[in-house]
Amino acid sequence: MSKKLNIGLVGFGCVGSGLYDVLNRSNLIDAKIKRIVVQDPKKERSIDQSYFSFDINDILNDPEINVVVELINDSASAFEIVSQALKKGKDVVTANKKMLAEYQAELIPLAKENKVSLLYEGAVAGSIPIIRNLEEYYNNDSLTSVEGILNGTTNYILTQSNSGIGYEEALKSAQELGFAEADPTLDVDGFDSKYKLVLLLKHAFGITVAPKEILNVGIRGISEKEVAYAGEKGYRIKLLSRAEKIGDQVVSFVAPHCISDQHSAYNVHNEFNAVVVEALFSDKQLFYGKGAGSHPTGSAVLSDVSALKFDYQYEYRKAQSNGGLKYTTDAFIKVYIGSKYVNAIEEVAFYSVEETFQSAAYSFQVGWVKLEVLFDLNLNARKDLSLLVLPDSIQTEKGLSELIEKNLFIYENQN
Ligand SMILES: NC(=O)c1ccc[n+]([C@@H]2O[C@H](COP(=O)([O-])OP(=O)(O)OC[C@H]3O[C@@H](n4cnc5c(N)ncnc54)[C@H](OP(=O)(O)O)[C@@H]3O)[C@@H](O)[C@H]2O)c1
Structure with missing residues (x-):
C-alpha cells in the first residue's frame, strides 16, 4: 500500500x-x-x-x-x-x-x-x-558519454550571441526576462552547469567528483570574434557540460563548444536544455525540455x-559496478584560443598547433592543449583570452600521438 x-x-x-x-x-x-x-x-x-x-x-x-x-x-x-x-x-x-x-x-x-x-x-x-533514466533505464547498457546544455541562462545568451547580439546586451535581456540573476556569476562562469555535471557523473558513471576538481569555463569571453570564427566553419557556440568515458577513465568539464549541425543539441535554443546520452547498444539519445522555471x-x-x-x-x-572507472584530468582537448594580444596566446602551452591567425587587432590559435593547462589559465578570471572547444575534441596522450602521426602520414602522402 x-x-x-x-x-x-x-x-x-x-x-x-x-x-x-x-x-x-x-x-x-x-x-x-x-x-x-x-x-x-x-x-x-x-x-x-x-x-x-x-x-x-x-x-x-x-x-x-x-x-x-x-x-x-x-x-x-x-x-x-x-x-x-x-x-x-x-x-x-x-x-x-x-x-x-x-x-x-x-x-x-x-x-x-x-x-x-x-x-x-x-x-x-x-x-x-x-x-531517474540514468538510474533505471540505462542500468544495463554501458554508457560512453553524457553531455548537455544544462543551463538555460547561458543558452539564452549564446542563442542571442550566435545571431549577432553582443554579450552585455544579451545578458541584460536575459536579466529583464528573469532568466538571469542580478549577479550572474554562477550561470555565466559555468558553475551551475558544473554542479549538475557532478550529479550526472554520479548517476551515469558511478563516480564521485568534487566540483573543484572539474574545469568550468564560462561564456564571458565569447565576443563577436568567436561567433564569427564559429559561423565561418558552420558551427554554433553552446556551453556544454561533458562527461566522456575513455577506456577505464572519465574525462569531464564545462566549456563553450563549437558544435556542428550534426550535433543533437545544435537546434536547442534560448532557455531550453538538452542532455545527450550515448550508450554502447542504444547509441545516442536526446532529452530535451525546459531546464528551469516555476x-x-x-x-x-x-x-x-x-x-x-x-x-x-x-x-x-x-x-x-562501474568496473573501477576513475575520473581523470589527464587528457588533451582540441581548442581555439583567441585574444587581442598575441603575447597572451603565446603564454598557452599548446601540445600541438593546427591553425594560427594573427592580425594587429586579433589573433587566434587552434590546437591540442592538456586539460590541466586550461585549469592553470584560470580562464573565467581573464579578460584577455577566449576559449572554444572544437568538435571531436578529447584524446588521451596515446590517442593524440597516434592521431598526429596518422595526420602527418596523410599529409606526407598528399605532398
Ligand atoms: N528557479 C529555477 O528555475 C530552478 C530550477 C532548478 C533548480 N532550482 C533550485 O531550486 C532551489 C530554489 O530556487 P528558487 O529559484 O525557487 O529560489 P528563490 O525564488 O530565490 O526562493 C528561495 C526561497 O527560499 C527561502 N529561503 C531562503 N533561505 C531560507 C532559509 N534559511 N530558511 C527558510 N527559507 C529560506 C526564501 O524565503 P523568502 O520567501 O522569505 O525570501 C524563498 O522563499 C535552489 O536550490 C535552485 O538552485 C531552481
Missing part, C-alpha cells in the same frame, strides 16, 4: 510556489503540504498566511510530516536542513544542485543510514527526467514526491 505523504516545504520562491501550484492542479497524487517555512516575515505571500512559519523546527519536529521538500536558495543552510531531516527519518526531495554537488559524499550515506530517500530530479535540467521544475519535484509513495530510492548501482 502506498503511504500518505505530509509535506513540510522549505522555501516558497520560484520553485516552491511552482510545486504548490502543480500539486494543487494534479489530482493524481494524494499528498498535502502541511507547513511552509520561509525566511522573510514581511514578504507578502500569494496563499493563505496560516501555512507559513519562520522556524525550521516546525517542520523538523512535527512527527506527522514525513517528507521535507527543500527549495531554498542557500546551499549551506540547505545542507543543515536536509541533514537534520534525514537524521530524523524524513524523506527529502530537493532541487538544490549546488548543495548536492558540494555535499553528496555526506548526504548520500546519511540517507542510506537512516533508511530514507533523498531524491533530486529537479536539480539537473529542470523538467527533463534524466536522473512549473517545469515544480513538476520534476512533484514527480519525486510521487515516487516516495512507493518508497523509491536511488540505488547508485553504477557506483558499485
Whole structure:
C-alpha cells in the first residue's frame, strides 16, 4: 500500500510556489503540504498566511510530516536542513544542485543510514527526467558519454550571441526576462552547469567528483570574434557540460563548444536544455525540455514526491559496478584560443598547433592543449583570452600521438 505523504516545504520562491501550484492542479497524487517555512516575515505571500512559519523546527519536529521538500536558495543552510531531516527519518526531495554537488559524499550515506530517500530530479535540467533514466533505464547498457546544455541562462545568451547580439546586451535581456540573476556569476562562469555535471557523473558513471576538481569555463569571453570564427566553419557556440568515458577513465568539464549541425543539441535554443546520452547498444539519445522555471521544475519535484509513495530510492548501482572507472584530468582537448594580444596566446602551452591567425587587432590559435593547462589559465578570471572547444575534441596522450602521426602520414602522402 502506498503511504500518505505530509509535506513540510522549505522555501516558497520560484520553485516552491511552482510545486504548490502543480500539486494543487494534479489530482493524481494524494499528498498535502502541511507547513511552509520561509525566511522573510514581511514578504507578502500569494496563499493563505496560516501555512507559513519562520522556524525550521516546525517542520523538523512535527512527527506527522514525513517528507521535507527543500527549495531554498542557500546551499549551506540547505545542507543543515536536509541533514537534520534525514537524521530524523524524513524523506527529502530537493532541487538544490549546488548543495548536492558540494555535499553528496555526506548526504548520500546519511540517507542510506537512516533508511530514507533523498531524491533530486529537479536539480539537473529542470523538467527533463534524466536522473531517474540514468538510474533505471540505462542500468544495463554501458554508457560512453553524457553531455548537455544544462543551463538555460547561458543558452539564452549564446542563442542571442550566435545571431549577432553582443554579450552585455544579451545578458541584460536575459536579466529583464528573469532568466538571469542580478549577479550572474554562477550561470555565466559555468558553475551551475558544473554542479549538475557532478550529479550526472554520479548517476551515469558511478563516480564521485568534487566540483573543484572539474574545469568550468564560462561564456564571458565569447565576443563577436568567436561567433564569427564559429559561423565561418558552420558551427554554433553552446556551453556544454561533458562527461566522456575513455577506456577505464572519465574525462569531464564545462566549456563553450563549437558544435556542428550534426550535433543533437545544435537546434536547442534560448532557455531550453538538452542532455545527450550515448550508450554502447542504444547509441545516442536526446532529452530535451525546459531546464528551469516555476512549473517545469515544480513538476520534476512533484514527480519525486510521487515516487516516495512507493518508497523509491536511488540505488547508485553504477557506483558499485562501474568496473573501477576513475575520473581523470589527464587528457588533451582540441581548442581555439583567441585574444587581442598575441603575447597572451603565446603564454598557452599548446601540445600541438593546427591553425594560427594573427592580425594587429586579433589573433587566434587552434590546437591540442592538456586539460590541466586550461585549469592553470584560470580562464573565467581573464579578460584577455577566449576559449572554444572544437568538435571531436578529447584524446588521451596515446590517442593524440597516434592521431598526429596518422595526420602527418596523410599529409606526407598528399605532398
Ligand atoms: N528557479 C529555477 O528555475 C530552478 C530550477 C532548478 C533548480 N532550482 C533550485 O531550486 C532551489 C530554489 O530556487 P528558487 O529559484 O525557487 O529560489 P528563490 O525564488 O530565490 O526562493 C528561495 C526561497 O527560499 C527561502 N529561503 C531562503 N533561505 C531560507 C532559509 N534559511 N530558511 C527558510 N527559507 C529560506 C526564501 O524565503 P523568502 O520567501 O522569505 O525570501 C524563498 O522563499 C535552489 O536550490 C535552485 O538552485 C531552481
